[in-house]
Amino acid sequence: MATSTSEYQHDEPSSPALAPWERFSRWLHCVCIVVFDLELGQAIEDVYPAEAELSTSEKRNICYLSFPDSNSAAMGDTQFHFRIRSDRRLELDSSEVLVDRDSPAVLKPDIAHYYGFVYFRQEKDSTSKRGYMQKSVVLLSRLPYVKFFSVISKTVAEGYFEHGMVSIESSCHDIDQWRLPIPGRTLQLPISGKVLQIRIPSKKDKPGAVSSPEVYGQAIPAVTIVSSVQDVDSFSCLQPVLPHLNVLWELVLVGEPIVVMASTPDICATTVQALINMIKPLKYASDFRPYFTIHDNEFKEYTTKTQAPPSIILGVTNPYFAKTLQHWPHVLVVDSCSNPGLSSTIKRTKNLKGLTTLDTTPGLYTKYLPTMKEDKFIIRRLLKQVPPGTRPQEAQNAMLTRHFLEQTQSFIIPLERYITTLMPLQKNISPWKSAPNLKPFDVEEFIRSLNKAGPQLTSDIKGNWQTLYRKFFKSPNFDGWLRSRQAEILEALQLRQIEMMGAADITAYIKGKAEVEIVDLILRLKDKLVNIKCNNSNVSISEVTRHRLTEHLIFVVSILPPDLQGILKNI
Amino acid sequence: MAVREIKLCLLGDAGVGKSSLVLRFVCDTFNACSESTIGASFMSKTIEVNEQSYKYQIWDTAGQEKYRGLAPMYYRGAAAAIVVFDITREESFHTLKDWVKELQQLGPPNLVMAIAGNKSDLDEMREVSSHDARTFADSVDALFAETSALTAKNVLELFVEIS
Numbered sequence: 001m002a003t004s005t006s007e008y009q010h011d012e013p014s015s016p017a018l019a020p021w022e023r024f025s026r027w028l029h030c031v032c033i034v035v036f037d038l039e040l041g042q043a044i045e046d047v048y049p050a051e052a053e054l055s056t057s058e059k060r061n062i063c064y065l066s067f068p069d070s071n072s073a074a075m076g077d078t079q080f081h082f083r084i085r086s087d088r089r090l091e092l093d094s095s096e097v098l099v100d101r102d103s104p105a106v107l108k109p110d111i112a113h114y115y116g117f118v119y120f121r122q123e124k125d126s127t128s129k130r131g132y133m134q135k136s137v138v139l140l141s142r143l144p145y146v147k148f149f150s151v152i153s154k155t156v157a158e159g160y161f162e163h164g165m166v167s168i169e170s171s172c173h174d175i176d177q178w179r180l181p182i183p184g185r186t187l188q189l190p191i192s193g194k195v196l197q198i199r200i201p202s203k204k205d206k207p208g209a210v211s212s213p214e215v216y217g218q219a220i221p222a223v224t225i226v227s228s229v230q231d232v233d234s235f236s237c238l239q240p241v242l243p244h245l246n247v248l249w250e251l252v253l254v255g256e257p258i259v260v261m262a263s264t265p266d267i268c269a270t271t272v273q274a275l276i277n278m279i280k281p282l283k284y285a286s287d288f289r290p291y292f293t294i295h296d297n298e299f300k301e302y303t304t305k306t307q308a309p310p311s312i313i314l315g316v317t318n319p320y321f322a323k324t325l326q327h328w329p330h331v332l333v334v335d336s337c338s339n340p341g342l343s344s345t346i347k348r349t350k351n352l353k354g355l356t357t358l359d360t361t362p363g364l365y366t367k368y369l370p371t372m373k374e375d376k377f378i379i380r381r382l383l384k385q386v387p388p389g390t391r392p393q394e395a396q397n398a399m400l401t402r403h404f405l406e407q408t409q410s411f412i413i414p415l416e417r418y419i420t421t422l423m424p425l426q427k428n429i430s431p432w433k434s435a436p437n438l439k440p441f442d443v444e445e446f447i448r449s450l451n452k453a454g455p456q457l458t459s460d461i462k463g464n465w466q467t468l469y470r471k472f473f474k475s476p477n478f479d480g481w482l483r484s485r486q487a488e489i490l491e492a493l494q495l496r497q498i499e500m501m502g503a504a505d506i507t508a509y510i511k512g513k514a515e516v517e518i519v520d521l522i523l524r525l526k527d528k529l530v531n532i533k534c535n536n537s538n539v540s541i542s543e544v545t546r547h548r549l550t551e552h553l554i555f556v557v558s559i560l561p562p563d564l565q566g567i568l569k570n571i
Numbered sequence: 572m573a574v575r576e577i578k579l580c581l582l583g584d585a586g587v588g589k590s591s592l593v594l595r596f597v598c599d600t601f602n603a604c605s606e607s608t609i610g611a612s613f614m615s616k617t618i619e620v621n622e623q624s625y626k627y628q629i630w631d632t633a634g635q636e637k638y639r640g641l642a643p644m645y646y647r648g649a650a651a652a653i654v655v656f657d658i659t660r661e662e663s664f665h666t667l668k669d670w671v672k673e674l675q676q677l678g679p680p681n682l683v684m685a686i687a688g689n690k691s692d693l694d695e696m697r698e699v700s701s702h703d704a705r706t707f708a709d710s711v712d713a714l715f716a717e718t719s720a721l722t723a724k725n726v727l728e729l730f731v732e733i734s
Contacts, residue, residue, distance in 0.1 A: 163640050170610020170633075170641055177613060190613035193580075193644035195628055223576065 021049060024176035026096075029114060029140040030054070031156065031168050034066040036134035042067060045135075048168045055087040057297055058114070064295040066118050066136040068265050069318050075122050075132070077157075079150055080265040081273075082116045082291040085298070090142050102183040104203050105283035105484060106276075107230060109142040116140055117149040118265075119157030137161075137168075143181065145229040146273050148198055152191065159192050167192070188223060198226045227394075234274035235382070235396040237267060240334055240362035242379050246461065247370045249278050249404060250468065251330055253411070255286050255475030256368065257309035258330045261316055265291045268315035271334050275313060278404045282412065285480030288313040294320055311476055331365040371471070372463030378403045410459035411468075412481075417453060418446045419485055424493070431500035432509065432521075435493035438486055443473055498528055498541060502548035506555060515564070518556060522568060525553045574617065574624045577734065580645040582670045583655035584663040585634030588689040591720035592655065593631045596730050601721050608633040611645050618731065625734045646674060651683040651733045658688045658717065661698040671711050683733055685714040692719040 030052030033045045042063035047054065054062070065082040090111040092100055100108055117139040125133035137157035139149055159167035174191045181187070183202035188195050238245060251258055252275050260275070262268035269290035276284045289296070292314045296302075302310060303324050316325070325331070382399060385391045424436040447466055454465050472478050510518055529549055557565055581589040590608055594600055597616045611632040618625055630645040632638065646652055654670045656663040667686065674682060686708045688699065701717060708715035714732055718725040 159641075159644060163644075166610070166637055167641055167644075170638065173609040174611070174613065188615070190628070190630075193611070193630055193647055195613075 021051075021176060023178055023180065024049070024172060026180050027141065027143065027175050027178060028172075029142065031172060032062055032066075032138040032140065033160070033165075033168070034063055034136045034138055036067060038129050046165060046168075048165070048172055053088070058084065058087060060295075061297055062116060062138060062140070064293050065116060065291060066138050067120060067134060069293045069295075075124065077122075078118075078120045078264065078266050079154065080118050080120075080269040080291055081146055081150070082118065082265075082269065083110075083113050083289055084116065084296075086112060086114045086142075099180070099182050102202050102204065104183075104201055104205075104281060105480075106280055107144060107183075107201060108283075110144060111142070114140045114142065115144055115146070115149070117146075117153040119153045121157070121161060135161075145181075147231055148226055148229045151196065151224075151226050155192050155194065195223045196226055197223045198229060201229065230273075231277065231397065231401060232270045232273045233393060233397060234270075234277060234400050235393060237271040237274045237334055238400070241332065241364050242382060243374065244364045245278075245379065245400075245404075246372055246374050247364065247366070247368065248275060248332070249407065250370055250372060251366075251368065252276065252284065252313070253279050253282070253408075253475070253477065254468070254471040255311040255477050256330055257311055257328055258313045258332060259316060259321065259325045259328050260313065261322065261331060261333045263317060263335055265315075265317055267334060268317055271332070272313055272315040275332075277401065279408050279477070280401075280405055282408055282477060283480055283484075284313075285476040286311045286313070290315045292316050294318055294324075329366060330368060333362050333365065335362050370463070371467040372461050372465075375403075375407075375461045377460065407459055407461065410455040411472075413458060414450060414454055415446070415481070416485075418449055419482075419489070423489060429493065429497055429500065431497065431504040433497075435490070435497040438489060441482060443470070495541070498549070499545050501525075501528070502545035502552070506552045510556060510559070515560070518560065519564070519568070522553065522556055525549055525556070529553065574626050575734075576626045576628060577651060578628045578630070578649045579651045579653065579733065580611075580630040580632060580642075580649045581653045581655060582632055582642060582646070582674075583634055584657070584660070584666040585636075587634065587655045587657040587660070587663050588720050589634060589653075589655050590631050592653070592687065592689060592718060592726055593629055595720045595723055595726045597629070599723065601723075603721075607635060610638055610641060618734070620731055620734050623734075627730065642673075643677065646678050646682070649679060649682060651685065652678065653685045653687055653729070653733070654713075655687045655689050656699065656704075657690050658699050658704075659690055659693050659696040664699045664704070668707070671713070675711070683714070684711065685716070685729060685733055687729060688715075688717040689720060691717040691724060692721050 031048045032054075033047075035043055035045045037043050044054075044059055044063060061084045065084065068078065090109060092109075092111070096109075118136050119138075120134070120136040122132055122134050124131065137153065137160050139153045139156065141149060143149070156168065156171045159171055171192055175189075178189050179185070179187050181200045183200050184204065186197065186199045188197050190196075238248070241248065258275065260268050260271045262271060272288055272290040276288055287298075287310070289298075289312070292302075293299075293316075302312065302314065303321075305327055309325075309328050314325075378400075382396060419438075419441070422439040422441065424438070428436055447469065450465060450469070456465060510521070513521075529546070557568060560568070581593065583589055585607065590605055590612065591601060593612075593614055594602060594605070597614045608631060611630050614629045614631065616627050616629070618627070630649070632642055632645050652674055654667050654674070656667040671684065671686075674684060686704065688701070688704050704717075705715050714729070716725045716729045716732075718729055720726060
């Protein structure tokens with residue numbers, strides 16, 4: 001007779017049953033069908049689930065960003081992504097906060113933006129006045145899982161173009177059965193008759209560890225493995241500007257305004273993502289728009305000439321931008337049809353004159369004087385293939401990703417080391433007082449520490465690291481990094497203090513204390529316990545500590561006079 | 572030990588008990604008022620037969636007419652299909668014949684087909700005889716069993732036989 005073990009999708013250990021659409025909403029906000037109508041222009045034809053909220057300005061943005069904005073007679077399908085401001089900020093509930101803590105900074109849900117994953121189809125249609133049909137299926141999500149959602153969006157869109165809305169309904173229902181995207185999990189996600197396997201990276205992963213899912217037993221043909229949630233084909237996009245990779249890394253790191261010009265939205269979106277990915281594990285903290293059009297709500301704000309360009313990265317395809325953004329300090333022109341052999345001969349242009357159309361030769365147009373020297377080694381390694389062009393794209397991408405990951409790590413290590421020196425000493429943490437704060441980040445003190453322990457120890461690239469750090473300190477990327485590190489450290493200190501409180505000798509502490517001090521202690525203990533219970537604080541407390549705190553509370557209350565005990569019960 | 576994955580899909584008229592059969596097989600429970608399926612629902616279960624592990628990827632398709640067209644997404648690449656009818660509703664047996672025909676024409680070439688006459692616990696209301704169903708199953712080279720998701724009769728046996 002057969003023995004059996006079962007696992008079914010509704011099983012979600014440690015979390016109660018979720019309401020309809022709750023699982024779905026952790027992955028996607030909604031799916032939009034956007035159509036180009038001759039009379040109406042772009043219009044949202046359908047939204048699923050129908051109750052998903054979208055503001056008028058969000059809808060407007062989605063409409064324009066869901067189509068290539070330069071005319072193209074090319075038939076067929078194109079996939080790309082965009083990013084827009086969301087009018088409603090995402091509010092994480094307590095369980096989501098806990099999940100969020102373990103997520104690498106670059107993969108956290110974006111609380112102020114939506115990502116739109118577009119699958120655009122253009123095909124001949126004799127019934128239409130234009131002679132062809134243009135339609136896009138757009139997946140909106142808070143999650144920056146660019147690679148993963150490009151796979152999902154293809155599946156969902158192909159189902160839609162074959163079977164219509166009933167297929168969208170069915171795909172969304174599949175997604176509503178998915179397990180939650182909890183960091184560190186390898187998930188098998190059923191959709192439209194297929195099962196995809198993906199591993200959600202965790203902050204606890206070793207840096208540079210391959211994020212592809214572990215395959216248990218032998219390779220399973222019935223499951224499609226998605227190798228990464230976010231990595232894109234960086235090599236193909238950046239190939240035309242290989243000699244300038246280090247300058248690009250620097251520009252992204254210090255938050256310089258960059259505009260990426262390409263002939264199609266897929267190339268510009270992938271290139272913007274490739275740039276952002278260059279400074280992983282650092283999170284690019286400014287705004288970035290993988291695909292930006294002249295109809296965008298922020299068009300005026302971002303292209304005004306009355307003030308310096310903001311610290312953002314824009315991806316554009318409309319030739320009009322070549323004029324509008326002429327005053328931008330850094331313009332990266334990429335194109336898919338560029339000749340790979342050309343890449344090593346491109347010169348960096350020092351002025352933008354003549355950059356009026358998008359037919360411009362691929363290259364980086366900038367007056368920026370890099371602080372670091374070019375790393376010829378990685379370029380040579382990328383180009384050295386025997387025979388040429390034989391190394392698979394994935395290998396090239398992996399090499400590129402790994403190189404910049406290591407370079408960024410070298411840059412971050414001194415910062416990490418320095419920030420730990422700002423922590424209060426263990427002996428200064430008292431079980432009975434709130435945890436002390438961190439000392440402020442002192443730029444000069446940090447710069448002085450570089451001589452002894454700078455990135456020159458772990459990185460091969462040469463140049464003036466001090467200047468690079470000073471530029472970095474002025475960028476939103478530094479603010480973002482510092483704020484998140486400070487928050488993490490404070491949380492750890494709080495946790496330490498609560499644990500010490502639990503372990504402390506309460507009898508000794510309250511000896512000789514006045515009644516009012518004891519009442520104050522009771523209130524503090526209650527406050528800590530309530531916080532732990534509601535998970536309001538981000539701190540995860542062990543059962544042992546919680547138990548001890550409860551014992552403390554019972555003990556302290558018991559030594560008070562009975563009338564006071566009665567009053568305290570009601571607080 | 573290597574696990575063999577089997578993609579399996581369930582097809583059949585609305586209300587014949589496809590989801591209930593899956594629920595009985597996967598969780599060994601029964602829900603008398605289960606809701607109708609949207610699109611398809613997915614469940615998986617691993618069983619061991621003669622020291623070999625089989626992991627079933629079960630696509631339980633919706634029986635409602637409006638989802639009819641989606642079925643190819645679910646039987647595409649499937650190793651096995653269970654086509655279900657309700658022994659108390661003759662009409663569902665006719666629908667089953669249409670499904671079998673579609674699978675023969677458009678389904679994967681080496682598909683293992685099984686026919687399940689469900690609700691065998693309601694014998695007194697029977698409209699389709701065992702004999703007719705079995706004769707049909709033999710004629711199309713399909714496995715056949717009369718099952719009851721309510722009493723669990725033949726459910727596990729049917730799934731095991733497919734492996």
